[in-house]
Amino acid sequence: MKRIIPGIIIFLVLAVKASAAVPEGSLLEGVKPGPDGKIDIVTMFPHQDDELNAAGTFMKLKKENPAVRAHIVCFTLGELSGAKETLNLTPEFQGKIRTKEMEAAATVIGVDSLIQLQYHDQGLPKVPPEELRKKVREIIDRTGAEIVITYGPDGMTGHMDHITLSKAVTDAFPNSSAQKLYYAAMPKEYCPLLKALNKTGCTAATIKVDIRPYKKMKKLAWYEHATQKFFSGPIPSPDLTFLRDFEYFKPAETNP
Numbered sequence: 001m002k003r004i005i006p007g008i009i010i011f012l013v014l015a016v017k018a019s020a021a022v023p024e025g026s027l028l029e030g031v032k033p034g035p036d037g038k039i040d041i042v043t044m045f046p047h048q049d050d051e052l053n054a055a056g057t058f059m060k061l062k063k064e065n066p067a068v069r070a071h072i073v074c075f076t077l078g079e080l081s082g083a084k085e086t087l088n089l090t091p092e093f094q095g096k097i098r099t100k101e102m103e104a105a106a107t108v109i110g111v112d113s114l115i116q117l118q119y120h121d122q123g124l125p126k127v128p129p130e131e132l133r134k135k136v137r138e139i140i141d142r143t144g145a146e147i148v149i150t151y152g153p154d155g156m157t158g159h160m161d162h163i164t165l166s167k168a169v170t171d172a173f174p175n176s177s178a179q180k181l182y183y184a185a186m187p188k189e190y191c192p193l194l195k196a197l198n199k200t201g202c203t204a205a206t207i208k209v210d211i212r213p214y215k216k217m218k219k220l221a222w223y224e225h226a227t228q229k230f231f232s233g234p235i236p237s238p239d240l241t242f243l244r245d246f247e248y249f250k251p252a253e254t255n256p
């Protein structure tokens with residue numbers, strides 16, 4: 001506890017500083033609606049709860065622009081998180097529970113579709129890269145995505161599934177009909193800490209989205225992932241992320 005309190009104070013100071021440094025922006029900038037008049041935005045992340053990087057942004061965009069449709073794609077079953085030890089679950093059973101948790105969180109966020117794929121947790125590096133790229137393009141076609149969101153090349157936490165999927169999405173994007181690719185990012189003030197923790201680098205944000213009116217619903221979405229919130233370690237995961245007023249992104253690629 002002695003170490004947690006200074007950590008919380010540092011985090012809060014960084015959060016305030018960071019939010020001042022990054023300009024506000026919209027993911028919709030420069031994006032044209034598709035032939036159906038809609039703007040489809042798809043998050044492509046490996047695990048149940050990764051979508052929270054864009055949950056407030058989804059709620060905000062859908063509220064503000066009726067043309068926006070939001071889609072979550074979760075690539076793995078999430079069966080290897082630490083909660084299975086705490087709860088004494090088999091990986092298969094944990095995968096089933098997390099799939100249900102993802103459905104509940106998607107309901108709270110209010111997305112238009114949830115696509116749950118069946119890859120194994122920590123298994124994406126073993127999938128042939130061409131298969132993953134093909135899957136990414138199939139999903140872009142199926143959802144009619146104009147905008148795609150994934151992790152940056154560092155994977156934010158250094159998780160190999162995050163890094164592998166980032167590469168697959170980034171490589172598939174130029175040959176797709178989507179218009180813009182964004183990375184979920186961090187304020188640059190966090191980067192020294194992340195680099196020290198992860199050794200894989202850091203994707204520094206260039207825009208932020210104000211999600212203040214949606215923070216409570218985002219927190220509710222987080223609590224739907226109860227295995228992760230309460231049982232992924234010896235103590236519940238802190239809610240620090242949800243004190244943040246903004247979500248952060250970096251525009252990565254644009255298709256003509």
Ligand SMILES: [Zn+2]
Pocket residue numbers: 046047050159162
């Ligand atoms: Zn993840």
